[in-house]
Amino acid sequence: MNVSSSSWRETAGLVSRTRREFLRDAAGLALGSAVLQASPFVRAESARKKRKVVVVTFGGGARDQETFAPEGQENIPQMLTEMAPQSSFFTHVSNQGILGHYVATASLATGVYETLNNFASVAPEHPTIFEYFRKELRRPSSDAWVVAPSNGFHRIGESEVRGYGPGQGARVILPKRLLGLASAGGNADLEHLLHDNYETPLYTPVLAGGEVELQQLEMILKLSVGDFASHARTLSSPDELSLYIAKRLMREEAPSLLWITMHDIDVAHSGAYSLYIEGIRRTDRLCAELWKAIQTEPEYAGNTTMFVLPDFGRDSDFDAGGNGFQHHRTGDPASRTTWMMVLGAGVRHGVVYDTPVQSIDLVPSIGAMMGFAPSQSSGKLIQELV
Amino acid sequence: MLPRDLKSESFATYPPEARAIVVQHLEALRRLPLAFVPSLLREAIDYDYRFPIERKVLEKELSTLSSLTETQVHEWFGSFASISLSAGLEGFDWVNLPAQFVEQEAAYLWSTHQLDSFRKAATEYGNRLEQANKAEPLPMQRLGIAVVGRGVTTHSGILFRNLRKHGTYFTNVGPQNGLETLLAAVGERAKTYPSPYAHWYVDGGTPVAHGAGITSVSYDALGSLRGSLLKRMRAEIDRPGMGPEELRTVLARLTPTDLGVEFNADPVLSRFELKLFTEGSGTQIYSTTFAQWTAREVLRRAQAATLLVRYAPRQRQRPMNELLAGGHGEAEVDAPGSLVDAEMGAYYHWIDQQRLPDSERSGFIAWFEGHGEAVAIGPSLSRRTESNSAIDLGKILALASA
Numbered sequence: 001m002n003v004s005s006s007s008w009r010e011t012a013g014l015v016s017r018t019r020r021e022f023l024r025d026a027a028g029l030a031l032g033s034a035v036l037q038a039s040p041f042v043r044a045e046s047a048r049k050k051r052k053v054v055v056v057t058f059g060g061g062a063r064d065q066e067t068f069a070p071e072g073q074e075n076i077p078q079m080l081t082e083m084a085p086q087s088s089f090f091t092h093v094s095n096q097g098i099l100g101h102y103v104a105t106a107s108l109a110t111g112v113y114e115t116l117n118n119f120a121s122v123a124p125e126h127p128t129i130f131e132y133f134r135k136e137l138r139r140p141s142s143d144a145w146v147v148a149p150s151n152g153f154h155r156i157g158e159s160e161v162r163g164y165g166p167g168q169g170a171r172v173i174l175p176k177r178l179l180g181l182a183s184a185g186g187n188a189d190l191e192h193l194l195h196d197n198y199e200t201p202l203y204t205p206v207l208a209g210g211e212v213e214l215q216q217l218e219m220i221l222k223l224s225v226g227d228f229a230s231h232a233r234t235l236s237s238p239d240e241l242s243l244y245i246a247k248r249l250m251r252e253e254a255p256s257l258l259w260i261t262m263h264d265i266d267v268a269h270s271g272a273y274s275l276y277i278e279g280i281r282r283t284d285r286l287c288a289e290l291w292k293a294i295q296t297e298p299e300y301a302g303n304t305t306m307f308v309l310p311d312f313g314r315d316s317d318f319d320a321g322g323n324g325f326q327h328h329r330t331g332d333p334a335s336r337t338t339w340m341m342v343l344g345a346g347v348r349h350g351v352v353y354d355t356p357v358q359s360i361d362l363v364p365s366i367g368a369m370m371g372f373a374p375s376q377s378s379g380k381l382i383q384e385l386v
Numbered sequence: 387m388l389p390r391d392l393k394s395e396s397f398a399t400y401p402p403e404a405r406a407i408v409v410q411h412l413e414a415l416r417r418l419p420l421a422f423v424p425s426l427l428r429e430a431i432d433y434d435y436r437f438p439i440e441r442k443v444l445e446k447e448l449s450t451l452s453s454l455t456e457t458q459v460h461e462w463f464g465s466f467a468s469i470s471l472s473a474g475l476e477g478f479d480w481v482n483l484p485a486q487f488v489e490q491e492a493a494y495l496w497s498t499h500q501l502d503s504f505r506k507a508a509t510e511y512g513n514r515l516e517q518a519n520k521a522e523p524l525p526m527q528r529l530g531i532a533v534v535g536r537g538v539t540t541h542s543g544i545l546f547r548n549l550r551k552h553g554t555y556f557t558n559v560g561p562q563n564g565l566e567t568l569l570a571a572v573g574e575r576a577k578t579y580p581s582p583y584a585h586w587y588v589d590g591g592t593p594v595a596h597g598a599g600i601t602s603v604s605y606d607a608l609g610s611l612r613g614s615l616l617k618r619m620r621a622e623i624d625r626p627g628m629g630p631e632e633l634r635t636v637l638a639r640l641t642p643t644d645l646g647v648e649f650n651a652d653p654v655l656s657r658f659e660l661k662l663f664t665e666g667s668g669t670q671i672y673s674t675t676f677a678q679w680t681a682r683e684v685l686r687r688a689q690a691a692t693l694l695v696r697y698a699p700r701q702r703q704r705p706m707n708e709l710l711a712g713g714h715g716e717a718e719v720d721a722p723g724s725l726v727d728a729e730m731g732a733y734y735h736w737i738d739q740q741r742l743p744d745s746e747r748s749g750f751i752a753w754f755e756g757h758g759e760a761v762a763i764g765p766s767l768s769r770r771t772e773s774n775s776a777i778d779l780g781k782i783l784a785l786a787s788a
Contacts, residue, residue, distance in 0.1 A: 071547070098496040115497035236705035267703075270668035271675030274726035275703055317734070320741055321505075323682060324734055326667065331501045 051345065052304040053366055054294060055259045057105060058283055059149065059239065060266025061314045061328045061335070066280055068339055075280045078288035079308070083343060088384065089352045090340040095312040095359040099328045099335055102152050104311040104359075105261055109156060111363030111377025123155045126376050129363045130170035131158055133257050136372035142220075144170035145255045147246045149238055149263035151177055156261075161376075170259065173216075173249070175241040181214055182229040221248045236282075239264040243286045247293050254299035257370070261311075262286065268314060271326050291343065305347060305369060307362065309340035342385060353384050388476065389423045390416050396481050404433035407448065414452040417459050419467040420476065421504070422511075424491070427484035435657040437583045437688040446519045462514055465507035469500055485638050521743035524691055526579045527787055528748040530739045531568050532681075532732035533696040535754045536591070537721035546752055546761040548733040553750070553763030554771045554785075560778040561756050565594065567779045568694060568753070573597025575692045583654075584691045586684050590677035590728075591698030601655065601688075603680055605673040605698065608659055612670050614645040615663050637664040658687070672700040674724050678731035685738040695735060696755070697728035725754075736763065749786035753779065762786040 058067075066072040073080055097107045100118030107114045110126040130144040146157050151174060158169020217223055235241050239262045246260050262283050268276035287308055294300045315322030316334035328335045340357070346369065360379035367374045368386040394409045408415070408430050415423055429436075429444055436444070454462060472494055480487035495501040535541065546555060569587065576585040576599030587596050589604040596602060622636050642656040662683060668675035674697055681695045699719035732752040739748055749764040760779070764786040 096499070113499070117493075233707050236707055238706065241706070270672055271666075271678060272668065272672050272700065272703070272723070272727050273730035274720075274723035277726065278723075317737060323679070324737075325730075331496070331505065 050303045051370055052254075052256045052258070052300055053370060054290070054300075054304060054306045055108075055362070055366075056287055056290060056306065056308045057108065057259075057261045058265070058287065058308055058310040059262030060101065060264065060268065060279065060310075061099075061312050062265050062280055062283075062310045062338075063314045063316075063325060063334055064337075064339075066277060066325070067310075072280075075277055076284040078284045079341065082288055083291060083308075083341060085350050087341045087343045087349070087351075088347050090342070090357055090382070090384075091352060091354050092356045093309060093338045093340045093359055094356060095336050095338065097360075099312045099331065101261075101263070101266065101311060102156070105148075105153065106156060108309075108311060108359050108362055109259065110159070111360045111374050111379040113360060113378070119152065121152070121155060124159045125161075127159050127161050127164040127374070128157065128169050129366060129374065130257060130259075131161075131164040131168050132363075132367060132372045132374045133370060134168055135164065137370070139256065141167070141171055142253050143255050144257040145249055145253065146170045146172045146259045146261070147242050147249070148172060148174055148261045149176060149242060150174065153261060170257070173245055174213075175245045176238050178213060178217055178228065178245075179232050179241060182217075182225045182232075220252060221245070222252050223248060237264050237279075239283060239286055243290060246290065247297075250293065250297050250300060254297075257366075260290070268325050269327060271323075273325060276325055294344065303345050305342065305344040307340060307342050307366075309359070309362070310338040311359070312336060313338050347385070351384075355382075355384065357382050387481070388420055389418050392416050392481070399482055400431055401434040404431050407433055407445065411448040411452050414448065414454070417454075417456075418451070419463055419469070420471055420480070421469040421491070421507075422463060422466040424480040424484040424487040427481065428488055431482075431484055432657070435654050437654060437658075438581075439583075439689045440687055443519075447515060450515065450518050462511060465503065465510060469495070469504055469507070470498070483635075486635050489634065524744050526575065526691055528690075528739060528742060528744060529571075529575065529692050529787065530685075530735055530748070530750040531572070531692075531694040532728070532735050532750075532752040533565060533568065533694070533755050534728035534732055534752060535721075535725040535757065536697060537699045537719065538725045538754075541722070541725060541754070541757075543726075545729060545754060545759050546732070548730075549736060549750075549752055549761045549763065550770065550772075552736070552769055553761050554767045554769075554773055556760045556762065556773050556777055556782060557758060558774050558776045559753065559758045559760045559782065560776065561758060562778075564753060564779045565696070565755065568751075568783070569594065569596050571780075571783050572600055572692050572694050576600050579691060581691070583688045586688070586690045586693045588677055588680045588684065588693070588695045589698065590673040590696065590700070603655075603659060603662075603684075605676045608663075611645065611647050611659065612663060614647045615640075615660075616670060618645060640664055658683070672727070673698050674700045674727035674731060677728070678734055681731065681735045682738050685735075685742060689742055693735070693739075695731070697724060697731060699724040700727065751779075751782055751786050753782075764788060 064072065067076050095104060097104060097113035098115065098118065103114050103116055103118045106116060106124040109128045109130070110124045111129070112126040114125055116122050116125055133139060134141070134144055146153070148154070148156055154172055154174055157172040159165055214225055217225060217228060231244060232241055235244065242260060242262065246258065249255060249258065264282055265276060265279035267279050291306060294304050294306060312328055313335045314325050314328045315330045316332050317324040319330045319332045322330040322332070358379060360377065361382050362379065363374045363377045364379045365382040365385050368381055392412060392415055394412060397405045397408050400408065408427070426447070433441060433444060471491065475487065475491060475494060478487050478490065495504050572585055572587060573596065576597060580599050583601050585600045587593065587600050587602045589602070591604065592606040593602050593604040619633065619637070622633055640660065642660050662676065662680055663670050666675070666679040669679050677695050677697050681693060684690050684693055699721040700723070702718045702720035702723070736750045739745065739750060747765050751760060751762045753760040760782055762782050762785055766788040767785055
C-alpha cells in the first residue's frame with residue numbers, strides 16, 4: 001500500500017468528485033453545470049425583507065468517508081434522502097484557515113481567515129456577519145442570535161472593530177452553560193457533560209454574569225429555569241439541548257439570522273470511533289429536525305434559507321502526522337475539504353455544484369441574499385447562490 | 387537565539403547521553419535553520435530514554451547532517467530557511483524546551499498560513515533522509531495481530547470492512563484457544579529473534595500470561611498512573627492563569643518521578659508509558675483509545691517486529707439525561723461500541739505497520755475474539771477474498787507469515 005499523500009489539489013478534487021458521483025447516484029441530483037436558468041434569487045428580490053437565514057455548522061468536523069462518501073451514507077440517512085434532494089449541494093468547500101473550532105467558526109462568521117487563539121476568550125478580529133446585518137439593515141439585537149456549544153464561543157457574536165463592535169452583533173446563548181447554571185446545587189453529575197470542548201476536555205473558561213443569563217432564559221425564551229432543567233433531563237446530548245433552545249428562539253424571537261454551532265461530533269478527540277459515528281448520526285437527525293421546524297414555524301416557513309456545513313473535516317487515515325479521524329491537526333486535504341448543503345427559499349432543488357468555494361465565501365453570499373455588503377470580508381460571492 | 391549561536395554549554399541541562407550526542411554534532415546543527423532544529427532536538431533531548439531503534443535512527447540522521455556539504459545544506463534546508471518565524475519564537479528557550487517550541491511554532495505556522503510550506507519542506511526532508519539512510523532489512527517478517535470484540539456475543543454488522551480490501555476474510559475460524567495460540571506465536575518469535583522492545587503485547591484490559599522476551603503494556607496495570615496523572619492535571623487546572631497550552635507544557639515536562647508512582651523499573655518503558663497518557667488524547671478515559679494509541683506509538687517509536695494488541699470493553703459514555711439524574715452509578719462497559727472502536731483501531735494498526743520498512747513482506751491478522759471471523763493480510767494472501775473453509779488461527783498465522 002502506498003500511504004503517501006497525493007498532491008493537495010488532486011486529493012481535494014478526488015474527494016469532491018466522490019461526493020458528486022455518490023449524490024448523483026444515490027439521490028438523483030443534477031450537476032450544477034446542467035442547470036441553465038437564472039438563480040431563483042434574481043426573481044426573489046421583493047422577498048428580501050422577510051428573508052431569514054439559518055446557518056448550522058455540522059459540528060466538530062466530519063470527514064467524507066463517514067458522511068457523503070458511499071461507505072458513510074449509512075450515517076446520514078436523513079440528510080441524504082430528505083434534505084439533499086431539496087438542496088443545492090456544494091461538493092468542494094475548502095477551509096484554508098486554522099483548523100480549531102472557535103477560530104474556524106469565527107472565520108466562517110467574519111468571512112476572513114481569523115488568526116486568533118483558538119482557546120482564548122477573545123472576540124473575532126473582523127466584523128461578524130451579525131454586525132454587518134444589523135448595521136446595514138438597521139435590525140435590533142433580537143434579530144441575530146447564535147446558539148453555541150461552549151463557553152469558548154461566548155464572544156463569537158461581535159468583534160471589537162471600530163464602527164462595529166460591542167452591542168452591535170448577535171446575542172449569544174450557550175445552552176450547556178445555562179444548564180450548568182440551572183442545575184447548580186443539584187445532584188447532577190455534570191463534570192463530564194459540561195466540559196467545554198473535546199480538544200481540551202478538562203479546561204473550561206470562566207464566564208461571569210450567570211444570573212443575568214438565567215433571567216434572559218425566562219424573559220426571552222419564556223422558559224422557567226425549572227422547566228428548562230426538566231426538559232434537559234429528557235435529552236441525550238448537548239447538541240439536542242442546542243436544538244431545543246434554537247427552536248425555542250425561533251418560536252419566541254424569530255430572529256432573521258440564526259447561527260447554530262453543533263459540537264457532539266467532536267467527541268472524536270476521545271479516540272472512540274463508535275462515539276464519533278454516533279455523533280454524526282445524531283447531528284444528521286438534528287439537522288433534519290431543524291429543517292422540519294423551519295418548514296412548520298409560521299415565521300420561517302417558505303422564506304428561510306438554511307445552510308449546513310462542517311466547519312472543517314478531520315485528518316486522513318493515511319497522513320502519518322495525524323491519527324486518522326481523531327483530530328484535525330495535519331492540515332491535509334481531508335481535514336480542509338468539506339461540503340455545504342443549502343436548502344429553502346430561493347435555492348434550486350437537487351443540484352450538485354463542483355465549483356471550488358471557500359468557507360469564507362459564506363458571509364458575502366448570505367450578505368447578497370439578505371441585502372448587506374460585508375466590506376471587510378475576503379470571501380467571494382458564490383455565484384450559484386446569488 | 388539562532389542555531390548558529392549554539393555552543394556545547396547550551397546543552398548543559400540535557401541528560402548525559404543526549405548532551406554527548408548533540409555536542410558531537412554541534413557543527414552540523416549550527417548550519418541549520420531555526421524552523422528545523424528544535425524538531426530534531428525534541429528527539430535528541432530524550433535520547434537517554436529512547437528505544438534502541440530510535441537511538442540508532444537519530445544517530446544516523448545526525449551523522450548524515452554532519453556529512454552534508456554547504457551546497458547540500460542549502461538544497462536540503464532552503465525551504466525551511468525561507469519560513470519566517472516571529473521574534474518571540476527566536477527568543478524562546480528552544481534548546482531546553484524543544485517540544486514546547488515546536489507546539490508554538492505549529493500555532494504560528496497555522497496563523498501565518500505557512501503550514502503547507504512547512505509540510506512540504508518536512509516531507510522533502512524526510513524523503514531525502516530516507517534515500518540517504520536506507521533502512522536495514524528486518525531479520526524476520528514483521529507481524530501485527532489485533533484481537534477485537536472481547537465481551538461481544540453477537541454482531542450483525544460488516545466486520546473488518548476496511549481490512550478485507552487488503553487481504554483474505556475467513557468466516558469459519560475455530561476460536562478454541564485462539565488467544566493462547568496467538569500469544570504462543572508471539573513468544574516463539576521472541577525466542578527466535580530476541581531483541582529488546584522488538585516483541586510487544588498490548589492489552590486494553592488485564593493482560594493474560596505471556597512468554598518471556600515480550601514487552602507488555604496494559605490499561606489495567608497502569609491504573610494508578612492514570613489516577614495520579616488525572617489528579618495532577620486537575621490540580622494544575624485550578625491554578626490561576628492556567629490554560630490549555632500551559633497545561634500541555636506542564637504535561638510535557640512531567641517525569642515518572644514527579645507523579646510519585648512506581649510503575650516500572652525500566653526507565654525507558656516508564657517514560658514511554660507516561661507519554662501514552664500525557665501525549666495521547668482520550669487514552670486516560672477509554673481503554674480502546676489507549677490500545678489503539680499504544681499500538682501506534684509502539685510501531686512509530688519501537689518499530690516492533692511483533693505486536694499483538696488485544697482490545698477490551700471500554701467504559702460506556704453516559705448520555706446527558708443520565709448525567710443529569712445524578713449519581714455515578716456502576717462503571718458499565720460498552721462492548722458493542724468497543725468492537726466498533728477496536729475494528730477501526732485494527733485498521734490503523736495495519737496502516738501504521740505499513741509505514742515501516744519492509745512493509746511489502748509484513749503480515750497482519752485481525753480476529754474477532756471467541757468467534758469465527760478473522761482477516762489476514764500477507765504477501766501470499768489474496769486481496770478482497772473470502773474463505774468459508776474451516777481453519778484455525780495457527781493455520782491463519784502460517785498463511786499470513788508465508
